[in-house]
Amino acid sequence: MNTLSLPQHLMPLLMHIEPLLVPAQLYQLGDEVNVTINNEQLIKIKTATKECSLAFNFIAAENDDLQPTYQVRDQWLAPFDELEVLRDKVVTDSSLILCGYPTTDGCFDLWHHQGQARATYCHHSGASEAQRAMLLVALALDYPIDDALVLARAHARSYQDHNCRAQGELVWPTTAKVFPRAVVSHDSELEQFGCHSNDNALTPFASLDRTKLGLYPVVDSVNWVERVLQLGVTTTQLRIKNLHQSRLEQQIQQAVVAGIACQAQVFINDYWLLAIKHHAYGVHLGQEDLDSADLAAIQQAGLRLGISTHGYYEILRALEYQPSYIALGHIFATSTKEMPSLPQGVSRLALYQKLIGERCPTVAIGGITIERAGKVWRTGVTAVAVVSAITQADDPEAAIAELNNILVANVENQAGGALSDDSIRAL
Structure with missing residues (x-):
């Protein structure tokens, strides 16, 4: 059985986490997840293949034992660094995850992958508590961090768009319109991301029969x-x-x-x-x-x-x-x-x-x-x-x-x- 252990200050997330575990079991998306409450400062997740810890808006401490596997920054109050600067920080710090970085017409999620920064983009961030809950549930179901972040953003948008709090409604995101876009080398959003590409946008590849x-x-x-x-x-x-x-x-x-x-x-x-x-x-x-x-x-x-x-x-x-x-x-x-x-x-x-x-x-x-x-x-x-x-x-x-x-x-x-x-x- 996989485990998800929350610090006491994050207990309000349970109202979002528990409804997500129902469709996870109905869809058979992973091993059963046991949710507990701890007296520590970090979220602890254990699955058959990994153990990790996580903190939202982490403040560094002298005690190395409190250093989380993932530091998730998801609260943005101006002024904050330009996206290009934050992208470079993600490249050098494999633990840093930036969620919902706001721009004039949308938001970015950024994370580290093999010495590079990966990113997704969407026009609105959705509900923040729902986003946190799905991130934790997806990691506890043994999704990799890339997929957990994608699911979290899709669920946050779906929750806000459709008010998925209705009792008995399955809340797992399944429709394409709530998922973010992956930022790739020819993407029109690259300028906001702090990159400039000489590649022209690709047209569709030839179709097959x-x-x-x-x-x-x-x-x-x-x-x-x-x-x-x-x-x-x-x-x-x-x-x-x-x-x-x-x-x-x-x-x-x-x-x-x-x-x-x-x-x-x-x-x-x-x-x-x-x-x-x-x-x-x-x-x-x-x-x-x-x-x-x-x-x-x-x-x-x-x-x-x-x-x-x-x-x-x-x-x-x-x-x-x-x-x-x-x-x-x-x-x-x-x-x-x-x-x-x-x-x-x-x-x-x-x-x-x-x-x-x-x-x-x-x-x-x-x-x-x-x-x-x-x-x-x-x-x-x-x-x-x-x-x-x-x-x-x-x-x-x-x-x-x-x-x-x-x-x-x-x-x-x-x-x-x-x-x-x-x-x-x-x-």
Whole structure:
């Protein structure tokens, strides 16, 4: 059981925290959270994977034991530092989190991530107590800090907009309009953020053929690309790791040729320069690649773009690039790739799909077996990506046929798009 321990002076937050724990359990978003009151100065949170402490508007003390993991500043009285100055402080202090920094037409949330400052922006901050409560609940449910801050801002706005205090109403944020925007390199809000970019705003990447989505095998060799295409697959991805450059380029070129011959959508993972060179159908990039890849060059070459995501913040970030699809993962534990995050599970997947809606095609990936495929498909995703379910099957042809049958059998449920709240809770 996870624990959330509040100092006595924050007991009023219980009126906001307890209603949030109800939908968290109904949606099966994490382990049960036990809330207690302590006689200390810091908020204490313990989950299966982390222990952290937190304080709002922290005042440094000589006692190092009182130094919190996260110092959240969320009260702003003029005069205060310019946003650019505060951004630099966040870069150098990994514990500092700035919430609701006010500007003339909105507010920013800023936090530290691997030596950089991340930020989200929205036009109004919402209710402050509701924001604090969701931040603590999300951390206690083992969401990473990025996602906890996104959920906190979305809940604060939803609470203020819809007065979610009505008894019995589920208050978990699910509608896209209450979520903030992720600030990215080509964002028009960069000037307020203290940055200046020479990048032009990206237009939407080329769209893919949704009728060819559904089953999406991810394979590690051109032989497998050719094999699954011959078995009727119409969308696949070549994901090669640690291969010598000359052999790598040959495989990519062959995969592109095979895709053209079969009129299939073949995506190349990571190697965007080679994908452009050989006129690939599309390229798939991870979050870390978004900072280094020349997205404008990929777009101008006419390639489709898929982006990996692992939670709320990364989804919001991916949406800013208007990709051809967004991958949502990893849904279940997987041994095919080392993952930086916890498995998301089907309930979180359904909420992510509800957030994205019809704005972008989606691909669920990670640990999806034949037995799990139907449940994943019913969340409303556009495609289901599988790896070992095909490549390690005794009979890959039979596995592909069975997976296709599962998707066809559930197409009426899937065709309606994102699930209702009741359906999500029933997953």
